Amino acid sequence: MKRWITKGLVLLAVSLPPAMNAPAENLWRSAGSEDSRLQRIRSFFRKRKCPAQRYAAEFVTAADRYRLDWRLLPSLALIESSGGKAFTNNNIFGWDSCRQRFSTVQAGIHTVAERLANSPLYQGKSIDDKLRVYNSKPHYRIAVKRVMQQLEFETAGL
Numbered sequence: 001m002k003r004w005i006t007k008g009l010v011l012l013a014v015s016l017p018p019a020m021n022a023p024a025e026n027l028w029r030s031a032g033s034e035d036s037r038l039q040r041i042r043s044f045f046r047k048r049k050c051p052a053q054r055y056a057a058e059f060v061t062a063a064d065r066y067r068l069d070w071r072l073l074p075s076l077a078l079i080e081s082s083g084g085k086a087f088t089n090n091n092i093f094g095w096d097s098c099r100q101r102f103s104t105v106q107a108g109i110h111t112v113a114e115r116l117a118n119s120p121l122y123q124g125k126s127i128d129d130k131l132r133v134y135n136s137k138p139h140y141r142i143a144v145k146r147v148m149q150q151l152e153f154e155t156a157g158l
Contacts, residue, residue, distance in 0.1 A: 038056050040151065041070075050084055059073045066113040069127060072130075076093050095111075122134075127148075
């Protein structure tokens with residue numbers, strides 16, 4: 001009986017969400033079903049009256065394709081462009097200090113996701129380390145991670 005309880009506890013511990021600073025390769029799997037993430041992103045942006053809610057499917061698709069935490073791209077969009085309220089060049093992430101032009105917002109989402117996953121500057125780094133490269137200001141990393149937590153916990157009941 002003790003052996004069964006111990007195994008049950010181990011399984012429970014494995015199913016808990018990973019730490020916020022874990023490598024991105026381990027985080028993308030913890031988000032649950034695609035439908036849940038899609039609804040959660042839409043709800044999060046809708047509550048804030050953000051146009052980026054229309055790109056929820058692109059955020060999820062890009063996160064899965066490039067094995068990123070599903071909360072990272074929407075959080076960057078909220079910090080950088082107020083969720084699509086203020087941006088130029090179809091660049092809702094402020095990528096390259098807003099100088100980078102994208103053909104569409106969707107193309108920008110996939111380009112930034114690909115670079116966050118595969119560029120030597122970001123590849124294999126934790127979220128903290130990726131954010132330090134993305135914007136070296138000390139408060140930036142804290143702000144993005146706060147939004148990531150809000151996205152996860154405000155929408156958890158959906």
